[in-house]
Amino acid sequence: MVSSMTALLIIAVTALFTFLTRAVPFLFFGGKKTSPPWILFLGRVLPPAIIAILVIYCLRNITPTASPFGIPEIIAVLTAAGLQKYKHNNLLSILCSTVLYMIMVQTIFSA
Amino acid sequence: MSNKLKAAKAAFPLTIPVLCGYFFTGMAFGLLMYSGGYPWYWAALCSIFIYAGSMQFVAVNFFAGGFSLLQIALMTLAVNIRHMFYGISFLDRFSKMGKKKPYMIFSLTDETYSLLCSAKVPEGVEENSFFFCIALFDQLYWIAGTLAGCVAGALITFDTTGIDFAMTALFTVILVEQLEQKSNRSPALIGALCALVGLIMFGRDSFLIPALICAAAILLISRKRLTAKEEQ
Numbered sequence: 001m002v003s004s005m006t007a008l009l010i011i012a013v014t015a016l017f018t019f020l021t022r023a024v025p026f027l028f029f030g031g032k033k034t035s036p037p038w039i040l041f042l043g044r045v046l047p048p049a050i051i052a053i054l055v056i057y058c059l060r061n062i063t064p065t066a067s068p069f070g071i072p073e074i075i076a077v078l079t080a081a082g083l084q085k086y087k088h089n090n091l092l093s094i095l096c097s098t099v100l101y102m103i104m105v106q107t108i109f110s111a
Numbered sequence: 112m113s114n115k116l117k118a119a120k121a122a123f124p125l126t127i128p129v130l131c132g133y134f135f136t137g138m139a140f141g142l143l144m145y146s147g148g149y150p151w152y153w154a155a156l157c158s159i160f161i162y163a164g165s166m167q168f169v170a171v172n173f174f175a176g177g178f179s180l181l182q183i184a185l186m187t188l189a190v191n192i193r194h195m196f197y198g199i200s201f202l203d204r205f206s207k208m209g210k211k212k213p214y215m216i217f218s219l220t221d222e223t224y225s226l227l228c229s230a231k232v233p234e235g236v237e238e239n240s241f242f243f244c245i246a247l248f249d250q251l252y253w254i255a256g257t258l259a260g261c262v263a264g265a266l267i268t269f270d271t272t273g274i275d276f277a278m279t280a281l282f283t284v285i286l287v288e289q290l291e292q293k294s295n296r297s298p299a300l301i302g303a304l305c306a307l308v309g310l311i312m313f314g315r316d317s318f319l320i321p322a323l324i325c326a327a328a329i330l331l332i333s334r335k336r337l338t339a340k341e342e343q
Contacts, residue, residue, distance in 0.1 A: 001147075001148065001149070001174065001175060001176065002173075002174055002175075002176045004150075006176075007149075007153050007174055008156070009180060010170065010173045010174065010178075010180070010183060011153070011156050011157055011160060011161060011170075012160075013180050013183050013184050013187070014157075014161050014166065014170050014173070014183060014187050015160040015161045015162075016184075017183075017184050017187035017188055017191070018161050018162070018163045018166055018187055018191050018194075019216070019217055020188075021187075021188060021191040021192055021193075021194040021195050022191075022194045022195075022197065022198060022216050022217065022219045023198070023216050024195045024198065025195065025196075025198035025199045025202055026198055026202065026205070026206075026216055029199075029202055030202060030206060038331060038334065039199060039202065040202075040203075041330075041331075041334055041337075041338065042199055042327060042330060042331065043199045043200040043201075043202060044200075045295075045298040045330050045337060046196060046199060046200055046298070046326075046327065046330065047200055047225075047228040047289065047295075047298075048286070048289045048290070048295040048296075048298040048299040048302065049298040049299060049301055049302030049305075049326045049327075049330060050196060050197070050224075050302060050323065050326070051225055051228070051282055051285050051286045051289060051299070051302070052286055052299040052300070052302035052303040052306065053302045053303070053305065053306040053319070053322050053323060053326060054221060054225070054282045055279065055282045055283055055286055055303075056303060056306035056307060056310065056322075057306065057318075057319055058278060058279035058282060059279065060310060060315040060316075060318070061315060072273075073276075073279070076276055076279075076280070077279065077280075077283050080279075080280040080283045080284055080287075081283050081284075081286075081287050084283070084284045084287040084288065085287055088288075090125070090128065090281075090284050091124065091127055091128065093280065093283075093284045094128045094131075094277055094280040094281055094284055097276070097280045097283075098131070098273070098274065098276045098277045098280050101273050101276040101280075102270075102271075102272065102273035102274060102276070104273075105272055105273040106270055106272050106273060
């Protein structure tokens with residue numbers, strides 16, 4: 001275990017470099033009065049692309065070839081998507097699908 | 112009612128899904144620090160000043176010793192590089208936020224990013240305070256969870272297995288809303304395909320960055336076609 005002083009240094013370095021990754025676009029494009037058109041275009045189309053990537057990232061630990069084959073995840077994601085499509089209520093969709101998922105992994109699909 | 116209180120009231124319901132995800136993930140981080148024998152305030156300082164979920168779990172290893180500061184800096188860049196892409200969507204937005212801008216950049220996590228992308232400012236609510244409250248509430252949940260994990264791990268009496276699905280559900284719900292708008296469908300499809308191809312090529316632990324870079328590159332290459340589609 002490191003000393004308190006070293007721990008503070010570790011936290012400071014990790015914090016600084018985390019902040020830097022988040023600040024990159026502002027450092028490069030933030031100074032200009034108007035951002036270049038290709039950056040504005042990217043800013044507009046990236047969110048749906050990134051969210052789609054993050055959904056798959058959240059599901060990355062599914063193993064399609066071994067039980068439970070990702071079945072609880074697929075059922076819960078479809079529940080969330082279906083509820084959202086017809087009710088447009090974020091909290092309702094998230095709550096129902098999460099409770100359903102918890103019940104599934106703790107009972108039917110519990111290891 | 113003051114403007115700030117109004118903004119806080121409008122922002123809070125939107126952050127409840129993140130409350131579930133962050134409180135329990137923060138708690139897991141706190142428990143991990145606690146079980147490593149590290150003082151609670153190290154954990155608290157991490158959640159206040161680093162504020163990056165996956166990075167903090169990596170950082171727990173640093174405290175055991177054996178890492179140089181240079182190695183730590185490089186690992187931080189590697190784990191967090193995806194955050195580079197998030198600010199692009201808020202270049203102009205955050206620049207209008209004055210004194211709040213540095214905090215908005217600092218607190219741009221995966222979850223806050225997706226809430227801000229999808230948040231619609233209710234009528235009569237001041238936009239800057241509304242955005243700021245979303246970002247601030249999210250971090251408060253994270254810090255509260257961390258502290259809870261450090262001091263009161265034994266208080267959890269019900270089985271919370273699977274509660275982290277709230278995060279997956281949150282991203283799913285935001286995606287569904289984005290798909291309502293036709294111009295978002297091609298970018299979402301491009302993202303999904305990049306993620307799936309990346310997952311197969313690079314494996315579950317390292318596909319995120321290649322997928323993000325590929326998606327950004329393909330989007331830029333198809334800019335003309337996508338812009339033409341938007342204008343239809």
